Amino acid sequence: MKNRLRVLRAERGWSQADLADRLQVSRQSVNAIETGRFDPSLPLAFKLARLFEIAIEQIFTD
Amino acid sequence: MLCRHNQLKPLQRRSGFFFGSSLIATMLTFAAVHLAVEHGALSDALLRFIELLPAIPVAAMILIVGRYLKRETDEFVRMLVTQSLLWGLGFTMVGDIVFGVVFAGFHTYGLSQIYNIDVFCITALLALFTQLRRNQ
Numbered sequence: 001m002k003n004r005l006r007v008l009r010a011e012r013g014w015s016q017a018d019l020a021d022r023l024q025v026s027r028q029s030v031n032a033i034e035t036g037r038f039d040p041s042l043p044l045a046f047k048l049a050r051l052f053e054i055a056i057e058q059i060f061t062d
Numbered sequence: 063m064l065c066r067h068n069q070l071k072p073l074q075r076r077s078g079f080f081f082g083s084s085l086i087a088t089m090l091t092f093a094a095v096h097l098a099v100e101h102g103a104l105s106d107a108l109l110r111f112i113e114l115l116p117a118i119p120v121a122a123m124i125l126i127v128g129r130y131l132k133r134e135t136d137e138f139v140r141m142l143v144t145q146s147l148l149w150g151l152g153f154t155m156v157g158d159i160v161f162g163v164v165f166a167g168f169h170t171y172g173l174s175q176i177y178n179i180d181v182f183c184i185t186a187l188l189a190l191f192t193q194l195r196r197n198q
Contacts, residue, residue, distance in 0.1 A: 028197040029138035037197065038138050 077130040087119035150186030
């Protein structure tokens with residue numbers, strides 16, 4: 001699954017550590033999601049969508 | 063890196079401490095069993111009881127890991143820990159078979175179990191560090 005997490009994060013000027021703090025996960029988790037090595041669960045995907053104030057489909061694509 | 067002590071969450075630090083303590087307890091009880099079997103002039107009932115003692119810290123280790131996995135909120139870290147445990151388990155089982163074949167016929171009572179715990183913990187930790195490093 002592809003995602004636009006790196007772009008969305010860069011638009012807001014957040015580091016991986018900043019985003020990890022906001023999501024209450026480790027920085028490694030953010031890195032793994034961004035690089036496509038790990039697909040987040042639905043609750044974490046919803047958390048991301050709420051944080052960026054966009055729909056899940058705008059972050060993740062097939 | 064996540065494994066640095068000051069970056070560990072209290073749950074991770076606490077679980078690591080209890081897991082390490084249980085591991086030491088396991089080694090000590092295995093050593094006690096080995097000594098009792100080799101050198102002790104104990105009754106059969108007492109010997110059987112002592113032989114069962116290592117099961118207690120091993121069960122504690124399983125409970126500690128289970129409790130940690132249940133309470134870990136970071137799903138990625140949870141996945142890494144689970145994968146590392148599977149690597150440790152797989153490597154131990156393969157190692158045990160190889161050990162059994164190589165040392166077949168030798169008197170190695172108790173040593174195999176001690177090595178199993180060692181191999182399992184070292185392999186699982188190495189796998190965890192490797193995976194954390196890969197995801198820096």
